[in-house]
Amino acid sequence: MFQSPHRPLQRLTAGLALALGASLGGTLVSCSSTPDTEDGRPKLTDEEKLGMFFENALRYIELGEIARAEDQARRALEIDPKNSRFLLIYGQCKLLQGNSADIQAAIQIFESIPEKDDYRVQMFWGAAVERAGVLYDEAASGVRDGSRPTESPDRMERAAELEREARRLWAEAKDHFLRSREIWSGEPQSLGGLVRTTALLGEMEESIAYGRELIDSIRSSQRLVMIQLEDEGLSAEDETRLFENQRSNREFEVKTRLHIAFLLEELGRFNEAVSEFDEILILQPDLPEAHSLKAQLLFDLGEFVKARTSIERFIELRARTASFEDPDIRKAYDFIERCDRAIATSNQG
16 A cells, blocks of 8 residues: 655655646757758758757657757757757756766756756756756665665764765755746746745755645646637647646646645645545546555544444455455554454444
8 A cells, every 4th residue: 555755855856846847849840851942942041950950859858758849959059059949959868868977967057058047948957957956865875784785884873874865955956946937937847946946955845835726726827728629610629739738737736736736735734634635636536546545544533433434445446456365455454453443442432
């Protein structure tokens, strides 16, 4: 059965982050190489090539084909090495690929862009620095438990050093996200970055507050989608796109509320955490994990009958995709027995 994580945000970082570049538009140009003049067509000018590379790169990001988007940005930078628009896309692609070398390359790219007052530069720069901090934190855990080699004679001190660097990077990332919001407050990705970095820094109350603000932003977006869906002249393609936006917004709100619920539990505010799970289950009634986690909170609050009901619902949902030998289902039945004993004891009292 699902247990609350010791460090809730690190489980949710990927889920909470809006897909980088997902809101970017653009039309895919079928030809991704430079046309020649063998068939009598004129050769593209550099400006036309840049336009083609830009449209291709945006579409490839939208499709999740990050290596191809990076290739388009690289080709453009061969023509115009200081083009900030393509440096931003190139850095984005490095960030999305996510290994240590790519993250360091992304940071260097964002540092090199002269337009530091572009909210997107600060936002993606912050995301890259945040991710670097996570890598340092993961390295610290590995050094501490012995799964990662180190040349340091004092393993614990080396782990502490890596953890300090992780915190320094998260604080720097937070500053970038704050700067991005100062430039333009309407970007939810910057707000999502603040939700994550404040939690990583242990600033739980601040993270919860940013999370509430993010939910307000998601719901505003959802209302706009609903208004657009009422348009009788909507094309089938636009309707499909809006339904997808609606689904994505709902999933993002669920992940944000999960994050808030975990933090509330860490703070011992169990009743508020239960209320958060209630909101999650309105949005996604068939989410097994939410029923399981809610059951544990209700048990801790002494609500044994309600806890039993929630864990029964978890079993019902989990059994749709897993056998009754599934470890989580077996633990859930053990939990039912705990509930029954607690109910019997309370009735005797």
